[in-house]
Amino acid sequence: MLHEKYKVLLFDLDDTLFNHSYCYKKAVTDTVKFHDCLNHLDEEVFFKTFAKNNQQLWKEFQCKRITFQELTLKRLISTLNQLYINISLEETESINEFYHGNYLKNIVPDPQIQKLLKRLKGIFKMGIVTNGTSFNAYKKVQRLGLNDVFGDEYIIVSEETGYSKPEPQIFYHVLEKFKINPEETLFVGDNYYTDICGASSIGMDTIWVNHFDLKPPTDTIPTYTVKSIFAIVERLRIKI
Ligand SMILES: [Mg+2]
Structure with a gap:
């Protein structure tokens, strides 16, 4: 045999x-949908911007230049900056937490x-x-x-x-x-x-x-x- x-x-x-890609995309689009400061944005544009930042920062994480926690916050901060969303660091961190909770919930x-x-x-x-x-x-x-x-x-x-x-x-x-x-x-x-x-x-x-x-x-x-x-x-x- x-x-x-x-x-x-x-x-x-x-x-x-498991279908990580689905859980990841759903968590990103739900993050947009469920936050008043984001829900006027196009979900697809937000997702593409977020995914691009993720890809770039993932390389830095793999080279051990940043931690995973830094990666997840930085990719969100960059995405918000690129889409001209001005919010406090505290609010950004709370959105980031929502994203992580939502991602795990989708699994x-x-x-x-x-x-x-x-x-x-x-x-x-x-x-x-x-x-x-x-x-x-x-x-x-x-x-x-x-x-x-x-x-x-x-x-x-x-x-x-x-x-x-x-x-x-x-x-x-x-x-x-x-x-x-x-x-x-x-x-x-x-x-x-x-x-x-x-x-x-x-x-x-x-x-x-x-x-x-x-x-x-x-x-x-x-x-x-x-x-x-x-x-x-x-x-x-x-x-x-
Ligand atoms: Mg894989």
């Missing part, structure tokens, strides 16, 4: 185990994913490898009702290891934690660069959850490609 080659199955979190358990992961847990050791803060990562797993599938010890977060995907150090950290060789490890993720290129660079096999049917942008070829996480059981020839 194909799946016997692997002992450990590792998952990315955002947009692999809900998915019985299908729970069933799939429980089945896989009967076969493999499993972990999560995610870029971001520990607080958020544990909270997301809790909101998804996946605590009994992934113990805290096996949720590996960039903030704790000091390295972010695709840096090889974070993947080596995981190998050490599981006391496993890369050849016996399979990494499942949606992001071609951070997940697939990162895991491949240290010799892990990979499953690319390619939601949008993209062509691999470089010559790193995923071991398997699926359109949805539910297809991994067929790829690994597992009976469910």
Whole structure:
């Protein structure tokens, strides 16, 4: 059986185990909708501006020039400045808190994913490898009702290891934690660069959850490609 080659199955979190993009966009647009100082703005324009600032600041966060908390406040401050919204720092911080609460609230358990992961847990050791803060990562797993599938010890977060995907150090950290060789490890993720290129660079096999049917942008070829996480059981020839 194909799946016997692997002992450990590792998952990315955002947009692999839940629809992060949806929760993120809904939190941003609800933030606009539910604040009097913002609700005259076009939600789409606000979202695009916010997302662009997020992308730029994320690079600084990954280079460890700013903390995650600074990133989240700065992306909001920049967005407000660019859209000519003049409010106090206190009000900005309260809007930022609303955004975070709303984002987490949008994350809900998915019985299908729970069933799939429980089945896989009967076969493999499993972990999560995610870029971001520990607080958020544990909270997301809790909101998804996946605590009994992934113990805290096996949720590996960039903030704790000091390295972010695709840096090889974070993947080596995981190998050490599981006391496993890369050849016996399979990494499942949606992001071609951070997940697939990162895991491949240290010799892990990979499953690319390619939601949008993209062509691999470089010559790193995923071991398997699926359109949805539910297809991994067929790829690994597992009976469910
Ligand atoms: Mg992802």
